[in-house]
Amino acid sequence: MMLNNIEENSIASKEIIIDENIKNKEIELDKNCITGDNDYFYNSLKKAIQKAKKVDIIVAFLMESGVRLLEEDLKLIGEKDIPIRILTGNYLNITQPSALYLVKDILGDKVDLRFYSDKSRSFHPKAYIFEYENGGDIFIGSSNISRSALTRGIEWNYRIRKAGHEEDFNYYKQVFEDLFLNKSIVVDEAELKRYSKTWVKPKLIRQDDKDKQEEENTENKVIQMYKPRGAQIEALYELKKSRGEGADKGLVVAATGIGKTYLAAFDSKDFKRVLFVAHREEILTQAEKSFKNVRENIKTGFFGSGKKDKDCECLFATVQTLGKEEYLNEEYFPRNYFEYIVVDEFHHAAAGNYQNIINYFKPKFLLGLTATPERLDNKDVFAICDYNLVYEVGLKGAINKEWLVPFRYYGIYDDTDYNNIEYKNGKYNEKQLEEALMISKRANLILNNYRKFCSKRALVFCSTKQHAEYMAKYFCEDGVEACAVYSGDLGSYAQDREEAVNKLVKNEIKVIFSVDMFNEGLDIPSIDMVMFLRPTQSPTIFLQQLGRGLRKHKDKKYLNVLDFIGNYKKANLVPFFLTGDPKIIKKRGTIGIMPKEENYPEDCTIDFQWQLIDIFKRQEQASQKIQDLILQDYYRVKETVKHRPLRLEMFTYIDDDLYDNIRRKSKLNIFKNYFKFLKENNELREEEKALFGTFGEDFINMIEKTSMAKTYKMPILFAFYNNGNMKLKINDDDVYKSFKEFYEKGSNGMDMLKTKNTANYKQWGKKEYVKLAKDNPIKFLAKTHGDFFYIEGEEFCLNERLGEFKDNDAFLENFRDAVEMRVREYYRNREEGINKK
Structure with a gap:
C-alpha cells in the first residue's frame, strides 16, 4: 500500500551494514605500518584489544559509525573488566552525542569518558594505547573513531612497541596521564545531556555522512541488521537508566523523523509480551513491520474492529476497540497480561478509551510516544506518566541535528x-x-x-x-x-x-x-x-x-x-x-x-x-489581569471535564503558562486554598458550603499548603483517609500498609532509590518503613501542625475535632482530592527541578 511505503521509507531506522571483509580479513601479526584503503586499521585494534589488560584512547572526535564498528570489541573489554579511558574533543561539535551515549551504554561505569577542556589550544591527537601482560603497543597516526578512519579511509597509523621503545612508550603515557587528569571534563550524565541538547551538526565536516555513503555504495557482501541510530541511541540509554531508577512509566517527546516506533521496538526487546496502542489501523500495520524488523521471530497479532488476536508476543491494538469495558476484565485480559505497553501519539492519552487502557493494565513499563505533548495545550498528559519525561528533542534540536529539513x-x-x-x-x-x-x-x-x-x-x-x-x-x-x-x-x-x-x-x-x-x-x-x-x-x-x-x-x-x-x-x-x-x-x-x-x-x-x-x-x-485569566481558564476546564473540577482536575488541565505564573505568586495560587477560590466565584456545592470556615476546611487547607521536599507525608495522610473509611488514629500496621502500597508504585519509588538511606527500600519490611515514617513525616507533622496531629503512645492521631467529619462525603472527597493533587504537584515540580528543600 502506498501510504505504508511512504511511512517505511521515512521513519525506519537505517540499516547497519557489516562488511564481511572487516570481520574476516586476516589480522597481520607483526605489522607496524597501517595505511588504510585495503589495509584496515580496525584489524590491528581488534588484535590489540584481545590481548589488552588496560586501554587508553585519545582522539579528536568519536563518530557513531566508529563506535558501532567497535561494539563487540568494547563489549569484550567490559566483560573482562579491562580498565578503559577515552579522552576526546568537543570542539566544533564534531563528536556525535549518539557516539558518546553508545560508548556509555556498552561499557557503563567501566569506562572513564572525558572531554578535553582547554579551549585555548587545538586538540588533534589520534592514539590508541594498549598495555598487555608483557609489554604494550601505541598506535599513533591519523585515525579518529569513525568507520571510515578505521577501515577504507586513507589513514596512516604507526605502531610503537613498548619492547625496544620503552622511553617513547612511557613518554606518551605520561603526557596522556597529564591531559586526562588535569585538562579534562568528565562526561557524566549531566554533561552528556548538556552536550546532546546543545549539539548542532557541523556544517564543514560531515564524516559520518561519508561513512553512510560508503556503506550504501559498498560492493562487498553485507549482512543487514536493524540497529538504533542517533536520537534512538540517546533515548534508549535514558529509558534504561530511568527503569534502573525504579520508573514504571516514561514519556519520550521527539520531533517527527527520529523513528519513534523503531525506538519502542528496540526498547521492548527484553520484555516478553508487548502491547502497542494507536488510534488508526494504518499506524498499527506499519508498527508491526517495524517490530518484526527489530524482533525477527516474534509472533504478532492485531486487536481491532476485524481481528481479535490474543495469543501472541506483540499485540497491535486500536484504542477504540481495546478501550471498551467488555475487553478490560480479568477473564479476557488479566491486568498484568502485558509486560510492556506502548501508547503512540500519547498527547491523546487524556481521552476516554486511552484512559481506560492505561488505568486498567499494570505492565512493568509503559512508554508514551509523541512529537508534540498536549502539555502545551492544557491537557497535562505528563501527569499520566507521573511527569517522568525520559527524553526530549524538539523542533529546534531535530533541525539543528539535521534529522529534519529547515523551514x-x-x-x-x-x-x-x-x-x-x-x-x-x-x-x-x-x-x-x-x-x-x-x-x-x-x-x-x-x-x-x-x-x-x-x-x-x-x-x-x-x-x-x-x-x-x-x-x-x-x-x-x-x-x-x-x-x-x-x-x-x-x-x-x-x-x-x-x-x-x-x-x-x-x-x-x-x-x-x-x-x-x-x-x-x-x-x-x-x-x-x-x-x-x-x-x-x-x-x-x-x-x-x-x-x-x-x-x-x-x-x-x-x-x-x-x-x-x-x-x-x-x-x-x-x-x-x-x-x-x-x-x-x-x-x-x-x-x-x-x-x-x-x-x-x-x-x-x-x-x-x-x-x-x-x-x-x-x-x-491588551493582556488581561491574571485574576480574570484564572477564572476564564477555570470555566474552560469546567467545560472540558463537564462538571465542577476538583483540585486534581484543575491542576491537570490548567493552562501551563498560567500555572507557572500563579506558582510564583502564592496569593494568586488557587491550589493553596481551592475552597476560598470556589467560594469567591459561587462555585461551592451546597454540602461544601457547610464545610467552609470549619476545622475540617482548615485541615484540608493544611494539606494544600504543607511543605514537601519528599513525598513521605502523603502515605501518612492516605493512611488516615483509609480508602474513605477515615481513621482518627493509626498504628504501625496502618503506617506500614500505606507506605508499602504508596512506594510500590514505581514513580513514587524513584526518589527512594536516589537517596542513599532508602535506596534498598524494595527489600524493606515493616520495621524499616515504620522507622522512616516516625523519623520523618510523623515527627514533623506533629511538630509543625500540632493543631491537627499528635503522638499518643504507639499511635499517631488526628485531633478529635475532626471526628465530626468522618462520615461527611464532601469532606472525604476534598481530603482525598487535596492529597492526590499534592502528589501530582510533587511529580510536576520534580520534573522541573523545583521541589522545596
Missing part, C-alpha cells in the same frame, strides 16, 4: 476581522468562522502567494470541510490541480486520503486541502510547502502541521511555510510557536513580542509582514 516561514497579513466572530470557551464559532474565511478576496490572496513559489507538492490546512472544498474548487478553476481530504461524506472536489496521497506523490495533483486528517500519523516526505489557512492558537496543532513537511527527502533542502494571519485570539503566540520550545513560549511576556534570532532553529528563515507586528504589539498590550 522558510512567511507570515502573511490577512485582513479577515475576527472581532466579528463569536468566541467562546477558547474556540471560534465554526459556522461564522467558515463564512469569514470562504470569500474570493482571501482565496485570491492565498493563490497569488502560492504562485510565488515553485511548489511541486503542497499540504494546506483548512478550518472545515466546506472551507477545504471551497479552496480546492478555487485552485482547480484557476488551473492548479488540487483536491480536498477530510472524513465523512465526500464533496465534488474531495478524494479518499490514500488516493489523494498517491496522486500527490506521482505529481498528478499539486495541492491537498486538508481538515485535521494530516495533523499526525502518516507523512509525505516529498512535501515542499505547507500553508495554514485557519487560526491556529494551539502550539501542539501548529507544530504537528508544521512537522508534516519537515521530513527529509532527496533534493529537498528546506520547506516553505505560508501562514495567513489576521487579528485572531493569541495570534501573537505564533512567533514563539516557531521556536518549538515550551520554555521560550512561557517567557514570552519577558522577552518582547518576538523571540531572539538564536531561539529559532539553524538555517531557518522567519519573515512577518509589518501589519502582523502591529497586531502582535496590540495583543501583548
Whole structure:
C-alpha cells in the first residue's frame, strides 16, 4: 500500500551494514605500518584489544559509525573488566552525542569518558594505547573513531612497541596521564545531556555522512541488521537508566523523523509480551513491520474492529476497540497480561478509551510516544506518566541535528476581522468562522502567494470541510490541480486520503486541502510547502502541521511555510510557536513580542509582514489581569471535564503558562486554598458550603499548603483517609500498609532509590518503613501542625475535632482530592527541578 511505503521509507531506522571483509580479513601479526584503503586499521585494534589488560584512547572526535564498528570489541573489554579511558574533543561539535551515549551504554561505569577542556589550544591527537601482560603497543597516526578512519579511509597509523621503545612508550603515557587528569571534563550524565541538547551538526565536516555513503555504495557482501541510530541511541540509554531508577512509566517527546516506533521496538526487546496502542489501523500495520524488523521471530497479532488476536508476543491494538469495558476484565485480559505497553501519539492519552487502557493494565513499563505533548495545550498528559519525561528533542534540536529539513516561514497579513466572530470557551464559532474565511478576496490572496513559489507538492490546512472544498474548487478553476481530504461524506472536489496521497506523490495533483486528517500519523516526505489557512492558537496543532513537511527527502533542502494571519485570539503566540520550545513560549511576556534570532532553529528563515507586528504589539498590550485569566481558564476546564473540577482536575488541565505564573505568586495560587477560590466565584456545592470556615476546611487547607521536599507525608495522610473509611488514629500496621502500597508504585519509588538511606527500600519490611515514617513525616507533622496531629503512645492521631467529619462525603472527597493533587504537584515540580528543600 502506498501510504505504508511512504511511512517505511521515512521513519525506519537505517540499516547497519557489516562488511564481511572487516570481520574476516586476516589480522597481520607483526605489522607496524597501517595505511588504510585495503589495509584496515580496525584489524590491528581488534588484535590489540584481545590481548589488552588496560586501554587508553585519545582522539579528536568519536563518530557513531566508529563506535558501532567497535561494539563487540568494547563489549569484550567490559566483560573482562579491562580498565578503559577515552579522552576526546568537543570542539566544533564534531563528536556525535549518539557516539558518546553508545560508548556509555556498552561499557557503563567501566569506562572513564572525558572531554578535553582547554579551549585555548587545538586538540588533534589520534592514539590508541594498549598495555598487555608483557609489554604494550601505541598506535599513533591519523585515525579518529569513525568507520571510515578505521577501515577504507586513507589513514596512516604507526605502531610503537613498548619492547625496544620503552622511553617513547612511557613518554606518551605520561603526557596522556597529564591531559586526562588535569585538562579534562568528565562526561557524566549531566554533561552528556548538556552536550546532546546543545549539539548542532557541523556544517564543514560531515564524516559520518561519508561513512553512510560508503556503506550504501559498498560492493562487498553485507549482512543487514536493524540497529538504533542517533536520537534512538540517546533515548534508549535514558529509558534504561530511568527503569534502573525504579520508573514504571516514561514519556519520550521527539520531533517527527527520529523513528519513534523503531525506538519502542528496540526498547521492548527484553520484555516478553508487548502491547502497542494507536488510534488508526494504518499506524498499527506499519508498527508491526517495524517490530518484526527489530524482533525477527516474534509472533504478532492485531486487536481491532476485524481481528481479535490474543495469543501472541506483540499485540497491535486500536484504542477504540481495546478501550471498551467488555475487553478490560480479568477473564479476557488479566491486568498484568502485558509486560510492556506502548501508547503512540500519547498527547491523546487524556481521552476516554486511552484512559481506560492505561488505568486498567499494570505492565512493568509503559512508554508514551509523541512529537508534540498536549502539555502545551492544557491537557497535562505528563501527569499520566507521573511527569517522568525520559527524553526530549524538539523542533529546534531535530533541525539543528539535521534529522529534519529547515523551514522558510512567511507570515502573511490577512485582513479577515475576527472581532466579528463569536468566541467562546477558547474556540471560534465554526459556522461564522467558515463564512469569514470562504470569500474570493482571501482565496485570491492565498493563490497569488502560492504562485510565488515553485511548489511541486503542497499540504494546506483548512478550518472545515466546506472551507477545504471551497479552496480546492478555487485552485482547480484557476488551473492548479488540487483536491480536498477530510472524513465523512465526500464533496465534488474531495478524494479518499490514500488516493489523494498517491496522486500527490506521482505529481498528478499539486495541492491537498486538508481538515485535521494530516495533523499526525502518516507523512509525505516529498512535501515542499505547507500553508495554514485557519487560526491556529494551539502550539501542539501548529507544530504537528508544521512537522508534516519537515521530513527529509532527496533534493529537498528546506520547506516553505505560508501562514495567513489576521487579528485572531493569541495570534501573537505564533512567533514563539516557531521556536518549538515550551520554555521560550512561557517567557514570552519577558522577552518582547518576538523571540531572539538564536531561539529559532539553524538555517531557518522567519519573515512577518509589518501589519502582523502591529497586531502582535496590540495583543501583548491588551493582556488581561491574571485574576480574570484564572477564572476564564477555570470555566474552560469546567467545560472540558463537564462538571465542577476538583483540585486534581484543575491542576491537570490548567493552562501551563498560567500555572507557572500563579506558582510564583502564592496569593494568586488557587491550589493553596481551592475552597476560598470556589467560594469567591459561587462555585461551592451546597454540602461544601457547610464545610467552609470549619476545622475540617482548615485541615484540608493544611494539606494544600504543607511543605514537601519528599513525598513521605502523603502515605501518612492516605493512611488516615483509609480508602474513605477515615481513621482518627493509626498504628504501625496502618503506617506500614500505606507506605508499602504508596512506594510500590514505581514513580513514587524513584526518589527512594536516589537517596542513599532508602535506596534498598524494595527489600524493606515493616520495621524499616515504620522507622522512616516516625523519623520523618510523623515527627514533623506533629511538630509543625500540632493543631491537627499528635503522638499518643504507639499511635499517631488526628485531633478529635475532626471526628465530626468522618462520615461527611464532601469532606472525604476534598481530603482525598487535596492529597492526590499534592502528589501530582510533587511529580510536576520534580520534573522541573523545583521541589522545596
